[in-house]
Amino acid sequence: MKTLPLGLLLALAPFAQSAEADPAAKPAERVTVTAKAKAPNTVMLPILDVAGLPRVLLIGDSISIGYTLPVRKLLAGKANVHRIPTNGGPTKNGTANLTKWLGDGKWDVIHFNFGLHDLRHMDDGSRQVEPADYERNLRSLVADLKKTGAKLIFATTTPVPEGKLTPPRTFGDVATYNEIALKVMKENGVAIDDLNTAVAPEIAKLQNPHDVHYNAAGYEVLAQAVVKALQKELGK
């Protein structure tokens, strides 16, 4: 392996890039890719606010990591698009870290998602956060997010492909978890960005095979949907 030529590695890189996801992948997430021809992976770094523009916070897992840079680019000059400096993981990780993520800055819009990590199966077959706990955690998160005074948007959890996955997830659970989330958001008057529906029709073209992650075109579609939802709230 040590003798693989650099050129080959570079050629393989685009296929590998979307694999930044679960805790198992952490070593790769933390490192900045700095081959000469490529821009450094800056997605986790803080950004500086451009004065006078509204401040947006994106909260979410690796799917949101994938659309952060395209969203930032699409809203350049229109909004300061921040993200949490990490993979948001399941709701229980959100409730533990939300205060830290929010900091003491003022947010105009907060766009958030939890789900893919909640419905992930653990070694014993249980899900990382079972539906009843997912609902309870979401309610707690929404209550805390409301206190910021920001406009809130919940993004629905994106599809899990059928078949065997690593780490394991079950196709049908997405609908279950989204149903819970939509109920909680409706009760709380939180706007919905239906990312699931945005990618579902063309999912075969957009999603990596046997994976919950997306190719560049997939993240672009997600980013367009996120921007549309953000602009709706920013325009209010």
Place this chain on the structure above:
Amino acid sequence: MIRNRDCLRRGTALWTVYPSPMLRRLLPYLLLVAAAGAAEPRKPNIIFILSDDLAQGDLGCYGQKLIQTPNLDRMAQEGTRFLQGYCGTSVCAPSRTSLMLGQHTGHSPIRANRELKVEGQLPIPADSITVAKALKTSGYATACAGKWGMGMFDTPGSPLKQGFDHFFGYNCQRHAHSYFPTYLYRDDQRFELPGNDGKGVGKTYAQELIQQDVESWIRAQKDKPFFLFYAITLPHARQEIDDLGLYKDKPWTPTQKAYAAQVTRLDADVGRVLKLLKELGLDERTLVMTAGDNGSSFAPGSELGKLFEQASNGLRGYKRGLYEGALRQAAIARWPGKVPAGRVSDEPWAFWDFLPTALELSGTPAPTGLKTDGLSLASFLQGGAAPKRDYFYWELHEAQSLQAARWGDWKAVRNGPAAKVEVYDLKADAGEKTDLAAQRPELVAKALAIFQNAHVDHPDWPMRTQKQMSEANKARAKESK
């Protein structure tokens, strides 16, 4: 190479534990990272150590005979010493603001020490682009220790809102006048110091705690490049020290002994930082700059100025003025393998150059909306020539609104809006003794043009005469009652 192999090993270990399809895709990524890690030099650490009211002439390497400064003298031998490094202006808060924001004092939001009740100074604005904020966008860990003076924790100027992950020390400049204070801050949390009353020498010497915090913070920075702004309060008044050391039995006044011990203590603490960098193997990865926040702070004939010959550089003026003695401060840069050893440079530069320098050295793109007056010293520090520029400019709004400019070897000073412009030829007359204004009206005109160009109006800093300033101060005092 070592990091490269570590990375490969980590990749292999993951492969063994999780032989999953996803990891199979991940592996080339890890390998790419490994390969790139070897090709890309790590971003340098940057430490800026700012001393407080130190005169050039206080250090052995600048000619001091009575006070021992072996560490800074060695640092100068191992690095580059600057004879014409200019501060932002000649008092604490605006000079620091110039350093952190990359702006001269005709342009920066803070142009005097403006004291606020109960604690703290006028804060820098929320949307300020500081060195720390900018370097964070490049993945730097950031800390400020010592004295801040640019806004309390509950204002937009808080160091923790201006890009620093960590703070330790005094926020308020008045609080920092005590070396045995009743409390300090760790981040924004106040903690009490046992055995101190904040009025004189007590049991807990604040600088020792600050130094210890700095050392443990540096030790904790393993994974990230870091930026440390170490604003040591030494040797600023009051002249309080836990140990008179070498000077205990000198035939000097208590103030003189304490001052000498403060300077030597500053030197020792810089030495501890340099030793730690060596121990951690960070020597060649770290640029360390030391500078004073202004030039001499005592008159040449005063108790301290006279004994220690603080004006041995032959320069005129001191703190709160804008002659060269107030503006040129003791500055040294050290970065083994990058900054030439033993170089002594008489090319001018100024505090507002530090922000663009840090951006270039860290590979940080200029943030949108950045309005810096500075030029990067990256090449100059590494042995090149200083950047060419049209002029340097200073303002100060203490007793009255002062202005000064330097272009080429010409220096102009106007001691208040009603005063006439003085012009000096620094090449022939570094001591600013012979005012050429009457003979060279074209230089006066040039100075006025620079003043006009460089001064940006700001509601807090109108140009005021002594009388106007005193009235404005009275009105403000009345208002705050």
